[in-house]
Amino acid sequence: MIEPNMPTFMVVPHARGPGDLTGADVAIIGAPYMASWGPYSGVSKDEWIASPKRVRQQSVKYYSGYIQEFNMDVLEHLRVVDMGDADIPPEVKDNPTADNVLAAQKAVEDIVNLALDAGATPIVLGQNSPCGSYALAKPIAERTKGNLGVISTDVHWDNEPLDALTGDPRIAGSGSWKAKMYEFHENIIPRNLVEIGERAMSGGRQKNIKTFLDAGANFYPMWEVRKNGIGWLCEERSKAYDETEAIYVHYDIDVIGGGRASPRRPPRDPG
Numbered sequence: 148m149i150e151p152n153m154p155t156f157m158v159v160p161h162a163r164g165p166g167d168l169t170g171a172d173v174a175i176i177g178a179p180y181m182a183s184w185g186p187y188s189g190v191s192k193d194e195w196i197a198s199p200k201r202v203r204q205q206s207v208k209y210y211s212g213y214i215q216e217f218n219m220d221v222l223e224h225l226r227v228v229d230m231g232d233a234d235i236p237p238e239v240k241d242n243p244t245a246d247n248v249l250a251a252q253k254a255v256e257d258i259v260n261l262a263l264d265a266g267a268t269p270i271v272l273g274q275n276s277p278c279g280s281y282a283l284a285k286p287i288a289e290r291t292k293g294n295l296g297v298i299s300t301d302v303h304w305d306n307e308p309l310d311a312l313t314g315d316p317r318i319a320g321s322g323s324w325k326a327k328m329y330e331f332h333e334n335i336i337p338r339n340l341v342e343i344g345e346r347a348m349s350g351g352r353q354k355n356i357k358t359f360l361d362a363g364a365n366f367y368p369m370w371e372v373r374k375n376g377i378g379w380l381c382e383e384r385s386k387a388y389d390e391t392e393a394i395y396v397h398y399d400i401d402v403i404g405g406g407r408a409s410p411r412r413p414p415r416d417p418g
Contacts, residue, residue, distance in 0.1 A: 148231045148232050148234060149161060149203075149229065149231040149232065150200070153200060153203060153204075154203055154204065154206070154207045155175075155203065155229035156175040156202065156203050156206050156227075156229045156272075157206045157207070157209055157210050157212065157222070157227065158206075158207055158210040159175070159222070159227045159228055159229050160228050160229070161228070161229055161231065162174065162228040162229065162230045162231075163231075165261060165264070165265065167228060168228060168230075168261065168262065168265035168267055169265065170226055171226050171227070171228045171262075171265060171266075171267040172225040172226045172227065172267060172268065173225055173226070173227040173228070173267060173268050173269075173270060174227075174228055174229075174230050174262035174265070174267040174268070174269050174270070175227065175228070175229040175230065175270050175272065176230050176231075176232070176233060176255070176258050176259060176262065176269055176270065176271045176272065177199030177200070177202075177203075177231060177232035177233065177271075177272050177273065178199065178232070178233055178235070178255045178271050178272065178273030178274070178276075178278045178279045178282065179196045179197065179198070179199055179200070179232050179233075179235060179273065180196065180235055180239065180251055180255075180273060180274060180276060180277075180278035180279065181195035181196050181240075181274055181276075182243070182248075182274060182276040182277070182278075182312050182320055182321040183195070183243075183312065184243065184312070192240070195274065196240065198272065198273060198274070199232055199272040199273060202272050203229075212227075228267070230258055230261070230262065233254045233255040233257070233258045233278070233282075234254050234258075235251045235254045235255070235278065236250050236251055236254065239251040243312060243313065244313065245313040245315035245317060245318055248277050248278075248312075248313060248318055249277070249317065249318070251277070251278050252277040252278050252281065252282045252319075254278075255271065255273075255278045255279070255282035255283070256282050256285060256286050259271065259282060259283055259286045259287075260286050263286060263287070263290060269283060271283045274321060275301070275305055275321055275324060275397070275399050276320065276321045276324065277318055277319050277320060277321075277324065280305075280319075280324050280325075280397050281319035281324040281327065281328060283395070284297075284324075284328050284332075284335075284395050284397075285319075285328075285331070285332070287393060287395050288328075288332040288334060288335055288395070289332075290393075291334055291392050291393045292334075292392060293334065293390075293391060293392030293393075294334045294335070294336060294339055294390060294391040294392060295332070295334050295335050295339070295391060295392065295393050295394070295395055296339040296340075296341075296386075296387035296388055296389070296391035296393070296394045296395070297328075297335060297339060297340045297341065297387060297394070297395050297396075297397065298341045298343070298384055298387045298394060298395075298396045298397070299325070299340065299341070299342050299343065299396075299397040299398075299399075300343045300344045300397070300398050300399065300402045301342070301343075301344055301345065301397065301398075301399040301401065301402055302344060302345060302346060302399065302401045302402055302404070303322070303345065303399070303401070304325065304342070304345060304355065304356055304359065305321070305322055305323065305324055305325040305326075306323065306325045306326040306355045306356070306358075306359060307320075307322045307323040307326060307352070307355060308323065308326055308355065309323060310322070310323050310327075311323070319331070326355065335395075336362075336363075337359050337362035337363050337364040338362070338363035338364070338365075338386075338389075339386065339387050339388075339389060339390075339391050340359070340364040340365060340387070341365045341367070341383065341384050341386055341387040342359070342364055342365065342366045342367065343367045343372065343380065343402070344367070344368070344369055344372070344402035345366070345368055345369075346368055346369045346370070365383065365386045365387075367380060367383060
């Protein structure tokens with residue numbers, strides 16, 4: 148679903164149903180969900196939920212698809228469609244119980260599976276959360292017979308053992324989705340994780356990080372990327388492809404910002 152008068156991502160065709168996905172290489176999907184009880188980092192919950200809309204609005208500046216550094220228009224090589232936003236149940240906004248969160252997660256999984264059924268690569272716009280990062284990783288892992296490699300760019304490891312919002316072990320929350328991804332899916336293993344960008348002393352708890360590193364995760368902090376360069380990093384990402392059948396890519400925009408930790412959310416409604 149895309150609201151009336153709202154542009155699609157980069158003004159690409161709107162895929163309103165499975166028939167519109169025929170021949171699509173890439174499918175854009177919005178996940179209008181925010182894992183919090185209220186405002187987060189000084190921004191209202193409504194504005195966080197509107198993030199897929201804001202991305203679409205800003206993307207119209209780049210409707211040609213032309214990348215001058217490569218003298219190439221990507222839209223001449225890839226058929227990209229916009230499937231709109233997942234139909235997330237509205238009650239999860241003000242009542243984020245574990246069951247409501249799981250229903251919202253399933254709504255995103257369903258639309259991701261439609262894209263995968265059509266042979267398109269899904270790109271989900273939304274928060275690193277059950278309805279963003281994990282709702283994309285889960286269907287891919289379930290469809291992959293072999294191992295699934297992971298390339299993640301983030302300031303935070305997101306590997307807490309328990310979701311802070313619900314306290315429910317079933318939830319792959321905004322601060323725990325990566326730990327849950329490895330817990331829930333045997334074909335995702337740390338040695339095929341390429342983790343890029345974490346920095347500062349507050350990016351995660353020591354025990355949780357060491358668990359990943361001791362299991363063979365490949366960690367590239369920002370100081371090492373700056374020292375060795377992007378070309379070196381591109382070579383290192385091959386570790387995600389080593390004996391894997393597919394790749395899942397996670398990009399958190401905070402990787403290009405500061406290194407401080409996000410404010411901790413209370414696990415229960417403070418009101």
